[in-house]
């Protein structure tokens with residue numbers, strides 16, 4: 001067994017499609033990575049066993065990790081380590097994930113929301129490295145969010161992370177993934193775009209978008225942006241609507257918290273040149289001038305390993321001083 005004087009942790013990213021894990025050092029360098037399909041239908045027991053097996057594979061040559069950090073989809077309580085549910089993974093209702101994993105791995109396990117894990121990576125190694133407070137917004141099937149305020153990850157009184165996607169933002173009756181209507185996510189998500197474009201096609205609007213192909217491969221704002229760039233009227237309309245509502249969401253953050261930075265992630269880089277002017281215009285219209293002009297918006301450059309790196313870094317730091325990184329800001 002090699003000696004390993006540098007403390008290291010294992011960072012794990014439990015996603016709906018893939019599980020990624022690797023060894024993370026205090027600088028955020030990743031090594032000994034493993035990635036494998038989640039196979040959500042197999043349920044918690046099998047998934048935890050496969051994480052354990054991969055953990056043993058990657059830590060075999062090391063003197064032992066000080067801890068493991070696990071980023072998982074929520075809602076979950078990072079203080080109790082209990083997952084309330086996982087939207088795309090059945091069988092995890094009220095599941096004591098942290099304790100179950102700890103029983104297998106034998107080292108301290110720190111559970112946090114996957115959006116928070118990604119934000120922590122951005123905070124320690126990315127665009128947010130030089131700021132004290134920022135928000136991270138992940139644009140995908142839904143709208144994920146995370147807040148770091150005065151250098152600390154914001155976790156609410158029930159151990160929950162911010163749910164910017166579920167703030168009521170309109171009286172328009174668009175149904176959100178959570179079942180309510182008028183939430184920000186019911187306008188700013190690939191799920192919302194799919195619903196709107198299908199409805200436009202059904203009502204006879206002319207578009208060059210190949211709706212069947214998009215249904216098969218999955219809607220994303222990046223794909224819609226390509227059609228908008230080619231001049232498709234429906235794509236332009238939907239892209240602008242998406243950007244306007246995103247701008248409104250950022251205006252809430254600007255007026256509420258006067259943040260200096262928002263980092264946007266989720267594969268929007270290809271669409272951002274089209275989205276940004278509309279987002280910025282709406283932000284400038286809806287937020288107070290000083291708060292709006294102070295807020296920079298940047299696109300994350302993290303890879304798909306950002307969640308695993310962030311979870312590993314979080315575990316390393318939480319081991320030392322949990323009370324300084326969670327909770328009271």
Ligand SMILES: [Zn+2]
Pocket residue numbers: 165166167176177178179180183185
């Ligand atoms: Zn909602």
